[in-house]
Amino acid sequence: MDWLQRMNLAIDYIEDNLDQDIDYEQIARVALCSVYQFQRMFSFVLGMPLSEYIRRRRLTLAAFDLQDRKNRVTDIALKYGYETPESFSRAFHNLHGLTPTSARQAGSQLRAYPRLSFQITLKGVVEMIYRIEEREAFQVFGLEDVYGMDTIANHEGISIPEVWQNISNNGEFDRLEQSIIGDWRAEGHFGQELGAVFAFDSYKVTSNTTFPYLIGCYKSAQSKVEGYTVVDVPASSWAVFSTLNDGNGSGKYDLSALRNRIFSEWLQTSKYNIIDGGNFEMYCTNQDGYEYCELWYRIEEK
Incomplete structure (x- = not known):
C-alpha cells in the first residue's frame, strides 16, 4: 500500500x-x-x-x-x-x-470546508538537495522542553521562536555553545559548516498531542553537560535535506515549504520511510558566509 x-x-x-x-x-x-x-x-x-x-x-x-x-x-x-x-x-x-x-436564517453566509483528498499532482520541476548519511550512535545535550503540536508552545505559552529569542538575549545561548570542549566537529564527523547549536525534536514520546524539543549541541568527550538534558541518538540512517538553494544568504529560508516538499513529494517517490526517533534542524554557514539549514530525518527502507 x-x-x-x-x-x-x-x-x-x-x-x-x-x-x-x-x-x-x-x-x-x-x-x-x-x-x-x-x-x-x-x-x-x-x-x-x-x-x-x-x-x-x-x-x-x-x-x-x-x-x-x-x-x-x-x-x-x-x-x-x-x-x-x-x-x-x-x-x-x-x-x-x-x-x-x-x-438558520435564509441568506446567511456560511463557510464550508470540503473533505480532504490526497491526490497525485505534477511536481518536481525544482530539484531537492538531499543526501543519505549512515551514523553510529552519539549523544546531544542542551535545553529541553515539551511543546503542544497545535500551539507549538510550551506549558507557559511560550513558542519555540520566542524561546530561541529569549536564550539569545539572556546569554544562555552563549553558555550552551561554550559548553562544548574540543574539536567536536571532527569527533562527531560533522562538516565545518555546521553551527555548534542546533534543534533536536521528537526523540521520545511525551503524548499524542505534544513533542519534546531540545536546543542543544553535540556531546563531545569533554563537554560540560551539568544542568543540561542529555539525549541518546541511536545509530541510524538519515535523509538530510538542505535549503542551500533557497533564500538570499541572510538566513531567511522557508522551512515550511521544504517540509511540505519532503512529505508530499520526496516521501511518495523515494524508497524510504521516515521513522520515529528524532529529527534535527541544523544551522549552517558555508565558506561564502551563506546561511542555510539542514533537516535531518531518521529513515528506513520501505
Missing part, C-alpha cells in the same frame, strides 16, 4: 467518525505510522494541525444540520463533540462569523 492510499484511508476513518470520538491511535494504525508521524505529515503537507481539520469539518457539517429546523442546537452540539450549547456556539461563531441561531 503506497503513501497516498494510506493517507486517504486515514481520511476515510476521520470522515466516518466526525460525529463520534476520533481515536488518533486508530488513525495511525490505518496510515501505518505512529500518531506523531501522522500528525507531522498532515500538518507539513496541509499547513494546519490535524485537530484544526477535524474542527473545521465538524463545524461545516454542523452548519448543514442547522438548515433543518427540526434539529435542536443542543443535539447538534453534542453530536459534534461539544459538551454545552455555549461552547458549540463560540466555536461556530469563530469559524462562521455568526451564531448557530443566525445560521
Whole structure:
C-alpha cells in the first residue's frame, strides 16, 4: 500500500467518525505510522494541525444540520463533540462569523470546508538537495522542553521562536555553545559548516498531542553537560535535506515549504520511510558566509 492510499484511508476513518470520538491511535494504525508521524505529515503537507481539520469539518457539517429546523442546537452540539450549547456556539461563531441561531436564517453566509483528498499532482520541476548519511550512535545535550503540536508552545505559552529569542538575549545561548570542549566537529564527523547549536525534536514520546524539543549541541568527550538534558541518538540512517538553494544568504529560508516538499513529494517517490526517533534542524554557514539549514530525518527502507 503506497503513501497516498494510506493517507486517504486515514481520511476515510476521520470522515466516518466526525460525529463520534476520533481515536488518533486508530488513525495511525490505518496510515501505518505512529500518531506523531501522522500528525507531522498532515500538518507539513496541509499547513494546519490535524485537530484544526477535524474542527473545521465538524463545524461545516454542523452548519448543514442547522438548515433543518427540526434539529435542536443542543443535539447538534453534542453530536459534534461539544459538551454545552455555549461552547458549540463560540466555536461556530469563530469559524462562521455568526451564531448557530443566525445560521438558520435564509441568506446567511456560511463557510464550508470540503473533505480532504490526497491526490497525485505534477511536481518536481525544482530539484531537492538531499543526501543519505549512515551514523553510529552519539549523544546531544542542551535545553529541553515539551511543546503542544497545535500551539507549538510550551506549558507557559511560550513558542519555540520566542524561546530561541529569549536564550539569545539572556546569554544562555552563549553558555550552551561554550559548553562544548574540543574539536567536536571532527569527533562527531560533522562538516565545518555546521553551527555548534542546533534543534533536536521528537526523540521520545511525551503524548499524542505534544513533542519534546531540545536546543542543544553535540556531546563531545569533554563537554560540560551539568544542568543540561542529555539525549541518546541511536545509530541510524538519515535523509538530510538542505535549503542551500533557497533564500538570499541572510538566513531567511522557508522551512515550511521544504517540509511540505519532503512529505508530499520526496516521501511518495523515494524508497524510504521516515521513522520515529528524532529529527534535527541544523544551522549552517558555508565558506561564502551563506546561511542555510539542514533537516535531518531518521529513515528506513520501505
